[in-house]
Amino acid sequence: MQLSNKPLILSNASEIVAIKSKDSKSHLRMSDQELILINNGSLILKNGKIADILDYPVTQANSPISEPFILMDVTKKTVIPGLVDSHTHISFAGDREDELEMKLKGLSYLEILKRGGGILRTVKATRKANVEKLIEIGKENANIMLRHGTTTIEAKSGYGLDTKSEVKQLEAIKELGDVCINSIIPTYLGAHAIPPEFSNNRKDYIDLIIDEAIPEISKKRLARFIDVFCEEGVYSVDEAREILLAGKKSGLRPKIHADEIVRTGGAQLAAEVEAISADHLLMTDDDGFQALADVGVIPVLLPGTTFSLMKNKHPKARWMIDKFDLPVALATDLNPNCFCYSMLHIITLACFTMKMTPAEALIAATSNSAAAIGLNQNIGSIEKGKQADLVVLDAPNFKYIPYRFGSASLVDTVIKKGKVVAANRPALVQTNK
Ligand code: NIG
Numbered sequence: 001m002q003l004s005n006k007p008l009i010l011s012n013a014s015e016i017v018a019i020k021s022k023d024s025k026s027h028l029r030m031s032d033q034e035l036i037l038i039n040n041g042s043l044i045l046k047n048g049k050i051a052d053i054l055d056y057p058v059t060q061a062n063s064p065i066s067e068p069f070i071l072m073d074v075t076k077k078t079v080i081p082g083l084v085d086s087h088t089h090i091s092f093a094g095d096r097e098d099e100l101e102m103k104l105k106g107l108s109y110l111e112i113l114k115r116g117g118g119i120l121r122t123v124k125a126t127r128k129a130n131v132e133k134l135i136e137i138g139k140e141n142a143n144i145m146l147r148h149g150t151t152t153i154e155a156k157s158g159y160g161l162d163t164k165s166e167v168k169q170l171e172a173i174k175e176l177g178d179v180c181i182n183s184i185i186p187t188y189l190g191a192h193a194i195p196p197e198f199s200n201n202r203k204d205y206i207d208l209i210i211d212e213a214i215p216e217i218s219k220k221r222l223a224r225f226i227d228v229f230c231e232e233g234v235y236s237v238d239e240a241r242e243i244l245l246a247g248k249k250s251g252l253r254p255k256i257h258a259d260e261i262v263r264t265g266g267a268q269l270a271a272e273v274e275a276i277s278a279d280h281l282l283m284t285d286d287d288g289f290q291a292l293a294d295v296g297v298i299p300v301l302l303p304g305t306t307f308s309l310m311k312n313k314h315p316k317a318r319w320m321i322d323k324f325d326l327p328v329a330l331a332t333d334l335n336p337n338c339f340c341y342s343m344l345h346i347i348t349l350a351c352f353t354m355k356m357t358p359a360e361a362l363i364a365a366t367s368n369s370a371a372a373i374g375l376n377q378n379i380g381s382i383e384k385g386k387q388a389d390l391v392v393l394d395a396p397n398f399k400y401i402p403y404r405f406g407s408a409s410l411v412d413t414v415i416k417k418g419k420v421v422a423a424n425r426p427a428l429v430q431t432n433k
């Protein structure tokens, strides 16, 4: 969208939300992160990075840089870090909009799955789709997410299950990384369900994951992380351990869908295998939270999922922060059951259903979410030297994210690596030469 390589200056923001991380020697904690609010300040973006943060409006006359630049007036607007969606299943074929009626009739998620719906229905459709189709669908999803301010996306496989179909899905995800503006971080989730053809010999499928899929995926460098749906009726703690450790040995860092519906001890397993994150955690108890805090596993909470599953219960974000100082991260979990593109909406849900403050929720959706995919040294906050991934909001301050909820027009402009990549309304730009 912005073709010029000139530095970009965002000037006179009503608020710049710079998140500062204390350099803690041990694991990341929620209290290590601090919001620094700069009013009427400016940002200088150069060579894809944040070159400077200034506490005054830059004009053509007072610019601190001598070379030609593009000046963007962001008066009355708020600049936040690009949103990081650290848990998604964006690459799939076939929607499941009709399952809402089943849920309304009282069928549970696991009951729908047992009837061949849920994940298994998406597996059928995804196996049938060719790689081009998966790229087309993934591209559309990633593009919409970009317009909602998401500049980095973690993307899981898990709707192919057999090695060939998982590799196909991961190859589609890899291609998305090349063709999409958002950064795409791939995760192998072959243990997302037991494939129907292995329902009577699940051990054989686990052996295939370990002996065939993991070596191939790691050799082809198709994934950075390995994930397992550790849940009653899906993968047990012992099975998940075996798979995650095999992945870890091959260079894939563990992640885990833990304690989502039934408390199985997934959080403790995450700590044991030194997972980078443990996700969902709706049913986790204090022993589980303590285990995460002891080892430094990032808890990724998915309030969109509990909302779409119509649960009256929500992950205990408040408790996790207040009692355990856990660096809670947020993500959409975008999948055919929870088709939510918007991290801003997730921030709203986090405040209204999990009682996080707007500041905590913003940190969780940016800096902590970046930590959940190992990228917080480079993205997730507005700091000098970090990658210039930013969102300009049409709001006077960041508290309007949950306050003016459901407003797609809150996203004014999206900037990736210092360049304007999406603008929901024409920006006021001038060049000086
Ligand atoms: O994270 N819980 C398991 N996996 C996904 C849902 C996938 C699906 O329903 O298709 C999740 O919620």
Ligand code: FE
Pocket (backbone or CB within 6 Å): 087, 088, 089, 257, 333, 335
């Ligand atoms: Fe998930």
